[in-house]
Amino acid sequence: MDYSDIKKIFFKFQPETIHHIAEYGMRFGIKLPFVADYLVDKFCYIDTKLSQNILGINFLNPVGLAGGFDKNATMIKPLTALGFGYLEYGTLTPKPQSGNPKPRLFRLIEEKSIQNAMGFNNDGVTKIKSRVEKLYPFSIPLLANIGKNKVTPNESALSDYETLVRELKDLCDAFVLNLSSPNTPNLRALQETSFINELLGALKPLTSKPIFLKIAPDMPTSKAIEICNAAVAAGVSGIILNNTSIDYSLSPKAKDFGGLSGQIIKEKSREFFKAIADEIYGKTVLISCGGIDDAKEAYERIKMGASLVQIYTSFIFEGPGICKKINKELVELLTNDGFSNICEAIGVDVRK
Structure with a gap:
């Protein structure tokens, strides 16, 4: 049975229901003897052409899982065994919160897309911190995606x-500072230069990360x-x-x-990324996310200036083999273009 058959079963359930089923399956399956080794052998792809050091962090490959899938840091080990180069956990908030009323997660199957109105549902920092403490430092980079509680006023x-x-x-x-989710009231109003200056000015002295x-x-x-x-300034x-x-x-x-x-949102995200990258490439690290579902699209974003890419929805629609497929084909694309490492391809279209 391949993933297309499994997906037909999965899609008979409500999206949030099957997410929880998959979560429990991964959490407990990874504890069984030889399961981790099997998953790594089947779904991981390693080639030095894809490895790079960014901001002092080593990435074995550029494909990461965007925030929102592993909100509570319960699936870090099994997701790593599926070949991701890095993971975001969260979005988490200081206090636990249940999120928005259900139903709040919907499939647009013909478009291979998802619409979510989750609202930062998570266990809160205390519980999530206790989970991550048991495994950090970890074998691949972990990014903490953080946001404000719904009850916290913007001020x-x-x-x-x-x-x-x-x-x-x-x-x-x-x-990862999440100021851009549409599902927490007025959160996007914080995407202003004045607040970003204040926020970074307050946070940078607190961490070297x-x-x-x-x-x-x-x-x-x-x-x-x-x-x-x-933000760069x-x-x-x-x-x-x-x-x-x-x-x-x-x-x-x-x-x-x-x-x-x-x-x-593939075309919208690609055009948005290109417009921004054309202006700020070289000033800061860029990561592209939105509609990336194959190596061709990932490679296009990389040549536009992305050092890393993120997937989420394509992981759900294409299944656990997507990281290996993208990474393997990325190596072929790099080789065909005469690049010995991904670093040489980053921003090549901007530098022309």
Whole structure:
């Protein structure tokens, strides 16, 4: 039975239900004798052409899992065995919260896309910290994706991010600041240069770990460039482009709430990334996310200036073999273009 057959079964369940089933399956399956070795052998692909050191962090390959899949850091070991080069855990908040009312996760099957309105449901920093303490430092880079609690007003948001950095500064390789989820009321209003300057000014003295800022794709390009330049000037380590989209015109089946991800936002994300990268490539590390589902798309973003890429929705639609497939084909693309390492390809289209 291959993944296409398994997916037919999975998709008979509600999305959030099957996510929990898969989570428990991975958590407990990885504890069985020889399961980890089997998964690594079947799903991991290692080639020195894909390895790079970014900001003092070693990455075996450029394909990471975006925040939101492993919100509570319960699946780090099994996900690593599926071939990811790095993982984000979270988004987590200082206090536990249940998130938005259900149903809040929807499949757009024909478009190979997802719409989610989860709302930072997570166990809170205390429980998640206790889990990560048991395995960190880890075999691949772990990024802590952090956000504010829903009940925290925007004028007090800074304190939530400070709390999370203090608690997790020794339990991650980098931080991802989530100011761009559409599912926490008024969160995207924090995507302003004044708050970003204040936020980075407060957080940088608290940690020596790199800090990435993740932004939304729905703002005008001029504003996105302004925000990115302000973040770079304030000392951000990198920019992740991009979070989910609230452009509901992309699908007639889209609901009028939550964020869209997957193939439906591929073109939008690619164009958004290119516009930003053309302006700020070379000033900071860039990570591309949004609609990446094969090596060709990943390679295109890399040549546009992405040092790393992230997937999420394509992992759900294509299955556990997607990392190996992308990485193996990336090596072929690099070799065909005469590159001995991925570093040589990063930004090659911008540098022309």
